[in-house]
Amino acid sequence: MINQFDLILPVVRxxxxxxxxxxxxxxxxxxxxxxxxxxxxxxxxxLASYAGLPxxxxxxxxxxxxxxxxxxxxxxxxxxxFIATNEGKLFVGYESLPxxxxxxxxxxxxxxxxxxxxxxxxxxxxxxxxxEIEKLLxxxxxxxxxxxxxxxxxxxCFPSLLKQSDELSVNQDLIYDGEKLESFVEESxxxxxxxxxxxxxxxxxxxxxxxxxxxxxxxxxNNYIRDKRSNKNMQDKSAFGTVSQARSKFxxxxxxxxxxxxxxxxxxxxxxxxxxxxxxxxxxxxxxxxSTFLNYENIEIWIEPMQEAVxxxxxxxxxxxxxxxxxxxxxxxxxxxxxxxxxHWIRLHDLEVGSHAKFIIYDCDENxxxxxxxxxxxxxxxxxxxxxEVSIQFRSSVIVRQxxxxxxxxxxxxxxxxxxxxxxxxxxxSSKIANDSLKLSEKPVPFFRIKSRILITGEHERIIExxxxxxxxxxxxxxxxxxxxxxxxxxxPFNSLADTxxxxxxxxxxxxxxxxxxxxxxxxxxxxxxxxxNIDKIRGHGKILCWDKNYAVITSLNWLxxxxxxxxxxxxxxxxxxxxxxxxxxxxxxxxxxxxKKAAKLxxxxxxxxxx
Numbered sequence: 204m205i206n207q208f209d210l211i212l213p214v215v216r217x218x219x220x221x222x223x224x225x226x227x228x229x230x231x232x233x234x235x236x237x238x239x240x241x242x243x244x245x246x247x248x249x250l251a252s253y254a255g256l257p258x259x260x261x262x263x264x265x266x267x268x269x270x271x272x273x274x275x276x277x278x279x280x281x282x283x284x285f286i287a288t289n290e291g292k293l294f295v296g297y298e299s300l301p302x303x304x305x306x307x308x309x310x311x312x313x314x315x316x317x318x319x320x321x322x323x324x325x326x327x328x329x330x331x332x333x334x335e336i337e338k339l340l341x342x343x344x345x346x347x348x349x350x351x352x353x354x355x356x357x358x359x360c361f362p363s364l365l366k367q368s369d370e371l372s373v374n375q376d377l378i379y380d381g382e383k384l385e386s387f388v389e390e391s392x393x394x395x396x397x398x399x400x401x402x403x404x405x406x407x408x409x410x411x412x413x414x415x416x417x418x419x420x421x422x423x424x425n426n427y428i429r430d431k432r433s434n435k436n437m438q439d440k441s442a443f444g445t446v447s448q449a450r451s452k453f454x455x456x457x458x459x460x461x462x463x464x465x466x467x468x469x470x471x472x473x474x475x476x477x478x479x480x481x482x483x484x485x486x487x488x489x490x491x492x493x494s495t496f497l498n499y500e501n502i503e504i505w506i507e508p509m510q511e512a513v514x515x516x517x518x519x520x521x522x523x524x525x526x527x528x529x530x531x532x533x534x535x536x537x538x539x540x541x542x543x544x545x546x547h548w549i550r551l552h553d554l555e556v557g558s559h560a561k562f563i564i565y566d567c568d569e570n571x572x573x574x575x576x577x578x579x580x581x582x583x584x585x586x587x588x589x590x591x592e593v594s595i596q597f598r599s600s601v602i603v604r605q606x607x608x609x610x611x612x613x614x615x616x617x618x619x620x621x622x623x624x625x626x627x628x629x630x631x632x633s634s635k636i637a638n639d640s641l642k643l644s645e646k647p648v649p650f651f652r653i654k655s656r657i658l659i660t661g662e663h664e665r666i667i668e669x670x671x672x673x674x675x676x677x678x679x680x681x682x683x684x685x686x687x688x689x690x691x692x693x694x695x696p697f698n699s700l701a702d703t704x705x706x707x708x709x710x711x712x713x714x715x716x717x718x719x720x721x722x723x724x725x726x727x728x729x730x731x732x733x734x735x736x737n738i739d740k741i742r743g744h745g746k747i748l749c750w751d752k753n754y755a756v757i758t759s760l761n762w763l764x765x766x767x768x769x770x771x772x773x774x775x776x777x778x779x780x781x782x783x784x785x786x787x788x789x790x791x792x793x794x795x796x797x798x799x800k801k802a803a804k805l806x807x808x809x810x811x812x813x814x815x
Contacts (some may be wrong), residue, residue, distance in 0.1 A: 208404055210333060210424070212350050214314040216398040218687050219721050220313045220391035225385045232256065233264045233353065240274055241287040241295045244319040244695070250285070271303055308388060310720040313377055314400065318350065318427075319420040323374035323413040329401040332691050335699070350427060360766045376413070380397075391720050393687030406427065455608075457654040457781070458601045464651055464788055467598070470796035472590035475579050479586070482565050482575075483508045483517075489626055490519045491564040491610075493584035495759075497523040497622035499535040501585045506539060506549075513548040520623055522552045523582050524559075556615055560595075564610065573598050574606045576778050577757050578683070578746045589692070591743030591796040593757050593789065597655075597777060602778070605657045613773040651783030658777040663760050664692065666779060670697050670750045678750040679709040679790055685726065686719030686764025693763055694733050701735035709737045713744065715762040743797040746777075749786040756780070757789070 234252075239245060240251055248263065264287055272290030277284045277752060287295070294300055312325045378384050402411035402424075409421055416728050462468075482490060490512065509519055521812040523533065533553055540549050563575040577594025584590070598604050607627050614620050658666065670678060678700065680693055693744070699708035699808040715721055730738050748756040758777025765775070775798075780789075 210350055210404050210409070211399045212402055212424070214330075214398050216312075216314050216325065216330065216395040216691070218310065218312045218393040220308045220388040220718055221386065222306065222308055222385040223378075224304045225381050226302050226304035226305050227267055227381065227740050228302065232260065233268060234295075234300050236261065236264050237268055237273060237287055237291055237300070238295050240285055241292045244277060244284040244286040246282055258724060297793060302324075303513070306385075311377055314398065314426040314499065316400065316420060318423050319417075321414070321417060321420050322377075326376060326413065326752040328359065328413045329411055331399045331401050332395075332397075333693055335696070350424065361662075372811075391687070391730075393719070395691055398691070402538050406815065421647045428527055430581070439468055439786065443481050455605045455656045457656045457779070458605070460596075460597070460600045460602055460653060460655050462595075462651050462653055462655075462783065464785075466595040468789070468792070469594045469596070471588060472584070472586040472592065473588040474590055475584070475594060476586040478575065478594070478596070479505070479563075479581065480508060482563060483512045485567045486512060486517050487515075487564040487568065488517060489564075490517060491520045491522065491627075492520070492581050492621065493560060493562050493610075494580045495561060496557050496580045496583035497532045497536070498531045498583035499539075499633050502536060503539065506543070509549055510543060510545060513545060517548075519549045520552065521549065521582060522554055524554050524556055532596045552620065554615065556613060556773075558613060558729040558773050558776070559765075560613070560773065561759050562610075562776070570599050571598070572603050572607075574603050576606065576776065578744055578759060580762050584744070587799065589742075591745055591793060591798075593745035593747050593793055595780075599621070602655050602657065608697070609657055609659065609773060628651075651785075653780055653785060655781070656779050658756065658758065658779055660772050660774045663756070663762070663775065663777065666748065666756055667696060670748070670754065671700055674700065674704075674706055674750050676751055677707040677709075679711070679748070680762045681711045681741075681743070681747045681793060682761045682763035683713050683746060683747050684716040684719075684761045684764040685712040685714070686716035686721050686761070688761075689721065689763040690729065694736065694738075695727060697736050698733045701733075701785050708735070710763065711739055712742050712763050713740065713742055719764055721764075741792070741794070741797045741799055745793055745797075747789055749790045750789050752784055754780070755785045755789045
């Protein structure tokens with residue numbers, strides 16, 4: 204019989220900004236004291252004697268009345284006295300003092316257990332990220348049990364989180380005395396659906412649950428353990444696969460391809476501008492540009508080059524996700540296209556697919572199709588020389604075919620987009636792509652032979668796990684924004700690498716996300732808490748992950764502000780790269796584009812990086 208062992212309980216961790224209302228519920232005591240102070244000044248000793256109350260009660264009441272501006276303090280050489288203000292005197296005659304709510308927002312961090320649906324504060328909780336569970340199971344052997352409830356809490360979305368508000372409101376670890384939870388700031392919601400709570404099971408109690416009011420959860424855990432024992436399954440500890448049940452069902456294999464490091468990877472705004480100009484000049488039939496955002500002022504300058512492409516017989520489809528921006532930008536652009544009688548050849552599509560991807564597809568010769576993938580919002584970025592982005596171009600290869608499959612699945616079903624879909628399917632079946640005609644042995648220098656594959660939502664976190672398991676020396680991540688995901692998704696696993704294996708870790712970002720609960724003060728705390736990680740700011744919009752010499756990811760995902768989860772499998776899209784010194788190459792050149800001093804000499808790891 205097992206008398207004591209550790210448990211890991213699946214939980215959902217939620218971090219969000221909550222809209223809070225807090226006001227003072229006045230008693231007759233405050234009303235009586237305010238009445239007295241409206242007639243004359245009193246010291247606290249005099250007022251306690253007049254009211255027949257303990258002095259400590261009087262002092263507490265006066266402090267509350269001063270907070271709302273109804274009482275003033277008078278100080279002279281001999282004593283401190285108090286008197287009602289003019290505003291306070293206005294309320295003395297009321298039957299009861301009015302309730303004055305103060306509204307504000309603050310961060311709430313809590314977990315929902317998947318077994319009983321209880322809500323707990325994360326304070327005092329021994330939380331374990333999903334990526335650490337496998338190591339924990341292996342390290343602890345038979346002394347730890349993973350709970351896998353058959354019936355539990357489904358993956359939450361924002362509406363279902365609101366259903367928890369009643370339970371949140373009465374949880375004094377989350378909502379403090381006098382506070383009332385009104386709602387959440389929807390954009391600030393960060394949900395980690397793969398978190399785990401570590402508990403200790405004994406015959407007398409289950410230790411580690413961050414609350415005493417957990418009878419239902421205790422009972423369910425006890426029943427689970429009893430059933431396991433009766434079925435003689437307690438020795439089955441190889442259930443880590445459940446942690447990854449939410450992984451994407453789409454996965455493309457690695458493919459060996461050729462890449463021209465000098466001419467097919469782009470870092471500066473100027474390089475991206477020259478690439479777009481070249482695409483418009485060399486495309487033969489079709490250009491498709493997808494951008495999360497659209498800015499009329501920044502795209503207007505490209506109308507003339509687009510018209511020149513149209514004059515050569517090129518059709519251009521501009522797609523953007525209008526959920527993320529103001530539609531007035533697309534209306535102005537559509538009007539400009541209409542003024543030039545180009546609506547049949549330059550087609551603007553307002554999509555609602557919720558994808559943060561950024562890419563260009565174009566054909567430049569007969570049956571020759573190229574794809575550009577990366578961090579650049581082509582329809583909103585001014586592409587200034589000093590800006591830093593990262594994009595990679597794939598020429599006709601099996602990766603292009605993978606990408607066309609992704610794009611086909613990304614597009615919603617409607618008549619006009621089906622025309623694009625038919626064109627894409629035709630391109631995907633063309634001979635050069637289908638047969639992967641770029642044979643490795645035929646490509647001269649400067650082409651490098653590397654492995655690559657497409658990454659979509661749910662696979663970025665897997666890549667971080669794979670990197671952490673195989674890394675030898677160093678790892679670096681660059682994100683445009685830092686936000687709610689920075690600690691669980693990056694800092695915790697990086698800190699483990701630095702602590703246990705002396706891996707050099709670097710985390711760079713441009714700014715703190717305006718919709719997250721993270722503050723610049725939190726960044727300072729993280730620098731102290733994770734002192735072995737180099738955490739710093741640089742200029743740039745790129746999103747890359749590099750480890751050791753030969754491994755890298757270029758993506759649309761803001762690694763530090765966006766969780767790699769979501770109902771849309773194509774919400775974030777990137778590309779994995781392996782070989783050819785790609786890790787070192789991306790790191791050095793991105794730092795150079797971001798104007799980091801001595802970029803060519805910088806290495807990954809604990810070294811100060813000073814942006815210019």
